Amino acid sequence: MISVKNLSKSFGEFVAVDNLSFDIRPGDVVGFLGPNGAGKSTTMKMLTGFLNPSAGEIRVADMAIDQSAKQIQEKIGYLPEGAPAYGDMTPLQFLNFIAEVRGLKGEEKQKRIADVVAKVELHSVLDRPIENLSKGFKRRVGLAQAIIHDPDILIMDEPTDGLDPNQKHQVRELIRHLAKDKIVIISTHILEEVTAVCNRVMIIAQGKLLFDSTPDALLQKSRYYRAVSLRLSYSADITGLAELDGVADMQVEQESGQVTLFPEPGKEILHHVTEHVQRHKLPVDTLFIEQGRLDEVFREITQEGQR
Amino acid sequence: MNMTSIVFKREFSSFFATPVAYVFIAIFLILSGIFSFFIGGLFERGQADLLPFFNFHPWLYLFLVPAIAMRSWSEERKSGTIELLMTLPITTWQATLGKFLAAWLVLGLALTLTFPLWLTVNYLGNPDNGIIIAAYLASWLMSGAFLAISMCMSALTKNQVVAFILAIVVCFLFVVSGSNIVLDAFQDWAPSVLLDTIASFSFLTHFESMAKGVLAANDVVYFLLVMATWLYAGLLIIEQKKAD
Numbered sequence: 221m222i223s224v225k226n227l228s229k230s231f232g233e234f235v236a237v238d239n240l241s242f243d244i245r246p247g248d249v250v251g252f253l254g255p256n257g258a259g260k261s262t263t264m265k266m267l268t269g270f271l272n273p274s275a276g277e278i279r280v281a282d283m284a285i286d287q288s289a290k291q292i293q294e295k296i297g298y299l300p301e302g303a304p305a306y307g308d309m310t311p312l313q314f315l316n317f318i319a320e321v322r323g324l325k326g327e328e329k330q331k332r333i334a335d336v337v338a339k340v341e342l343h344s345v346l347d348r349p350i351e352n353l354s355k356g357f358k359r360r361v362g363l364a365q366a367i368i369h370d371p372d373i374l375i376m377d378e379p380t381d382g383l384d385p386n387q388k389h390q391v392r393e394l395i396r397h398l399a400k401d402k403i404v405i406i407s408t409h410i411l412e413e414v415t416a417v418c419n420r421v422m423i424i425a426q427g428k429l430l431f432d433s434t435p436d437a438l439l440q441k442s443r444y445y446r447a448v449s450l451r452l453s454y455s456a457d458i459t460g461l462a463e464l465d466g467v468a469d470m471q472v473e474q475e476s477g478q479v480t481l482f483p484e485p486g487k488e489i490l491h492h493v494t495e496h497v498q499r500h501k502l503p504v505d506t507l508f509i510e511q512g513r514l515d516e517v518f519r520e521i522t523q524e525g526q527r
Numbered sequence: 528m529n530m531t532s533i534v535f536k537r538e539f540s541s542f543f544a545t546p547v548a549y550v551f552i553a554i555f556l557i558l559s560g561i562f563s564f565f566i567g568g569l570f571e572r573g574q575a576d577l578l579p580f581f582n583f584h585p586w587l588y589l590f591l592v593p594a595i596a597m598r599s600w601s602e603e604r605k606s607g608t609i610e611l612l613m614t615l616p617i618t619t620w621q622a623t624l625g626k627f628l629a630a631w632l633v634l635g636l637a638l639t640l641t642f643p644l645w646l647t648v649n650y651l652g653n654p655d656n657g658i659i660i661a662a663y664l665a666s667w668l669m670s671g672a673f674l675a676i677s678m679c680m681s682a683l684t685k686n687q688v689v690a691f692i693l694a695i696v697v698c699f700l701f702v703v704s705g706s707n708i709v710l711d712a713f714q715d716w717a718p719s720v721l722l723d724t725i726a727s728f729s730f731l732t733h734f735e736s737m738a739k740g741v742l743a744a745n746d747v748v749y750f751l752l753v754m755a756t757w758l759y760a761g762l763l764i765i766e767q768k769k770a771d
Binding site (some may be wrong): 265268269270271290291293294296298300301302304305306307308309313317318320321322349365 | 530533536537540541544545606607608610611613614615616617618769770
């Protein structure tokens with residue numbers, strides 16, 4: 221359980237985090253979304269006890285971070301931005317070091333190391349200095365050290381940055397398979413990642429919390445949420461579509477010829493559309509329901525905040 | 528295991544994973560040989576002691592200790608590993624102490640490896656080995672003071688070269704503060720209390736008597752105090768600067 225109240229952080233004149241308040245419960249997989257410089261990393265640095273807040277309170281597992289930082293840090297696994305690691309060490313030495321700091325000993329330590337090495341697939345590079353590894357491997361070493369002690373709270377700053385699509389998939393699977401009673405916080409620029417792994421989204425821009433709900437609720441804010449798109453194999457009269465019950469607007473893309481019908485809020489329009497298509501024998505190639513477009517919602521929310 | 532010893536282990540093996548420790552020890556041995564034989568005249572003096580060898584240690588440490596300590600915090604801050612270190616359940620004090628002890632042991636190792644000199648004087652004559660051991664301990668103690676200052680300077684900046692130069696400057700002040708060059712500058716106007724205080728800060732004065740085999744409590748305490756003070760200063764600085 222993480223409880224944040226009126227958290228602020230400023231660097232001189234610059235306010236990086238502005239009066240944030242939120243609670244995170246076990247089982248929450250939270251995605252921090254926001255433009256660059258929005259205050260995501262700063263918030264994470266304060267949650268992990270690296271930075272001291274300028275104002276406000278952070279409590280983790282009923283302990284205040286300014287009083288019990290070390291006890292709190294024992295419960296947290298943290299992947300800092302850029303996955304820093306000691307370059308002169310090999311991944312094996314590095315994981316041994318972290319495991320010892322995490323209080324693991326003997327057989328249990330070996331078992332945990334073997335376990336995380338398998339989870340993030342590091343076998344092939346275990347004995348190469350970290351500084352010689354590719355970006356993807358470095359990131360995975362960082363992930364491995366964060367989860368080695370099976371923490372209750374996992375905080376990861378851009379865990380998939382610099383990974384190829386396969387590795388991204390792997391990391392998402394890893395997050396998804398963590399026990400259900402843990403707290404996971406990730407920050408990302410990648411919008412799909414949020415719908416893929418998170419059950420809660422927080423959008424932060426200019427240090428302020430602008431949105432805090434489920435990924436589904438975020439999608440629902442999109443104009444495209446449950447809109448119906450269709451393509452015709454040759455041009456036909458489609459004017460009738462715009463007049464259908466529940467259709468708020470129709471948009472035709474010039475290049476592809478794709479027609480999108482936007483529903484009025486809360487209305488289902490699919491059956492009206494299919495009926496209309498059948499009745500007028502429209503030459504429909506493809507027809508699908510839009511899921512909502514995150515990039516558009518993201519832009520709307522974060523730029524609204526700027527005004 | 529205790530956190531300090533875990534950090535110590537990591538730091539110590541990191542010295543040997545990189546060429547730092549090897550280069551340091553090799554240079555230390557070569558330079559101390561050159562100084563004692565060619566400049567100090569170990570043979571020509573015709574005395575079975577190691578005084579010419581120990582007399583040059585403050586000047587050797589002046590350049591070599593900042594070199595071995597300059598990366599201690601600078602590199603952590605530059606590479607970002609400081610964020611990892613400080614968010615592990617390790618206190619800043621444990622990290623500082625672990626880093627210090629690791630580097631100090633490397634210095635001790637370099638010092639120990641000068642034992643052929645000791646064998647030589649024993650072969651050639653009958654030196655007072657008690658004095659020599661006391662001088663070795665004194666030299667190691669003094670190197671710790673150099674190290675604590677240099678680590679504090681390394682906490683000040685992300686740039687290792689800047690850390691190196693700052694460390695040399697501050698160490699130099701501590702070395703020469705008892706010498707006539709400095710004292711003459713204060714002689715005419717400063718009260719004698721101030722003069723004595725400045726002179727008492729000098730590494731040279733405290734080391735000289737110890738190198739002759741007199742391990743006086745006040746000299747030992749002086750070096751221990753210098754170490755503690757500068758390590759603490761380094762700790763405060765790194766707490767302040769870690770996130771910059």
